[in-house]
Amino acid sequence: MKLAFILAYKNLVGSGLRTWLNVSVLSFAFVLIIFYNGMIDGWNEQARRDGIAWEYGGGQLLNGQYDPYDPFTLQDGHGVLPAGENEGLIPVLMRQASIYPEGRMLSVTLKGIDPSQTTLELPTHLLSEHSANLPVIIGKRMAEAANLEAGDEVLIRWRDKDGTYDAGNVTVVDVFDTNVPAVDNGQMWISIHELWQMTGLENHATLYIAETPGNSIDVKGWEFRSQKDLLKDLSDIIEMKKVSGSIMYLLLLAIALLAIFDTQVLSIFRRQREIGTYIALGMTRLRVVWLFTIEGSMYSLLATAVGCVYGTPIFIYLATAGIGMPTASQNSGVIMAARIFPVYGAGLIFGTMVLVVVSATIVSFLPARKIATMNPVDALKGKMQ
Template sequence: MILNMAFKNFIRQGMRAWLNVLVTALILIAVVFALSLLNGFQAQALRNMASTDVAGGHYRVPGFDILEPTEWEDLTLPVPDKLARLPHSDKAEVLVQQGQLFPNRRLFPVQLRGVEVEQTLLELPLEPLRRENPEVGPIIPVILGTKMAEEAHLSVGDTVVLKWRDRHGAVDALDVRVVDVVPLINPRIDEGVVWMRLDHLRTITDRPNEVTWVAVKEPVGSIAGFEFQSVDALMSDLLTLLRHDRRNTRILWIILISLAAISVFNTQILSVFKRQKEIGTLMALGMTPERVVRLFTLEGSFAALLALVVAVILGVPFFIWFQGVGFDVSHLSETGFPVREKIFLDIRPWEVIISTLVTVSIVIAVAWAPVKKIVRLDPTQALRGRAIT
């Protein structure tokens, strides 16, 4: 009986009730969308980092730091037999050295990164280098990322002087030709990086069979002379940034839920104030204050329950449409995020369930809070409309 009466009273509220339902539904959709979009962005960023650079971790020369280029020349070692025996699909040997380009009579410090062209572990567009002669000729072929080519004002077919220092400290120089400019989704391997064949870089720096690190598909245990750096360690800066983004998303989630709660709370306060005579009549006819409180709480709770239905009706088609078009993040090409393509929602059921339960619980709680004072009302004052001022 109370449930039926509460529903009829809710419907009689008219536009005010349905606005509460719509606002709560839109807020629930916004919460799920924000969380899922962040999940999709994070998953894509981590996947791009792993597929282009990190893989399953690195076996690095101890003490190597990518932010200390003056130390790179002293931190190379021969490839251990245990790693050399791995198939090309499970490892990628990388040698990093410091160099200088001289495009258009300008000095441009660069990172010379040599990678074995036979490897298939990292998703790198190395096909033009695979076609080149493994012997070093008078002109060395190199590949640049689009961002690097833009900063250096170089394009496919351009020839420029490259200077470097070999293992003995001798300075040498040769011409290099840009055989391809490729879009790289990971800025770590684009800005300031010149890609070369590993055998070419080893030859010109006189470092036969030496590497700076070996990226592996899976760890193979401890290796003498090398230290293993896990995926989390190599992505620590990105993971920290993503944790901050998730914290900011939680703040947004709290703000949105608060808006839904304030909307329902305001409606309940107004409803109790305007319906004092109705409350007094119900109590005079024998309805206990506790049942009256339950009646008004149920009325407020219908806003949350119907909001779930509306959220499903509006949200499911929207999410299906969004998964078909994605979210363009090409503007991030100017930042350090390893995401340049469209991202899509990564909807996690447990997040949807928790968000829904929390939203419904808070709305029901704020529907009950304003009407709990009904228990202390004097029926005679309520009949006069003076119980609440």
């Protein structure tokens, strides 16, 4: 075994530029696989954390008539939980409304929430601390769309429980910054006590947010969605991104492996007399095959070593400084921070190493199988069968 590694190493070093070209391409594929998957894992971790902190809490209990994907269900998609069933739940009432900033009309979703809640990171405490008649808080994207700032007043129109229109002025008391577009784009947050008075829907809620993750809540006429259910759409997007990205780096890996395959074929063709000498000296065909397989697999070992040398400082920097994302991506409706901090776990790094080494070993073994069928005499003469 030791002799095989020594011979393989000397042959690789003797190949010179050809060896380092193969190692360079394979090491780049190795680094790219870790970089891309680390970025996707970092995005996934950040998005899950932000989604739970700003929107989902420990899970949501939705009214049976409310469909989050159908805004027309907001009018009738609300109700009152039976007495004793709302412990540990934060009520949220949602109503369609329109605001008129600078003479324009914008459709918004007016969301009422308990100002004393601490489960979500929304600064709802400001709704009870401000002296304005109807204080509201909005996100930075909503503020940009409506050209509003903290302290501005704007006319708002809504419908009460009977469908009658009513209007009044609301005061923006805070503009918060969040990565979760579902609590920002087209949203206005108001005290649920104020919204109950405005609509006449006392104690009604469109959904309830669980303060802590726990078991499923079974209430007739309501549907409970756990954190896993609520994050399913995000998980599907992440998986789709991983699959689409894998096509790119697998093509690069395939190019590197093809180069190794061609190198091994050429090496076996040019070193027939060497192979015949090994067999004539008593080395079994299997050991000769193993020698050439090790020689090919050592490309991957050198590639991982080279990749670690220049990839490690890059990964450390990116994990610390993050990767800036364009503003357009943050307005796509998907939870995405302005900077994504990649996560390079030990499983990702060692899994990629195994993928590269195993792939290179298999590719090296395929042409080396030809040695097992060689005639030693013909090999010594340099004749390939």
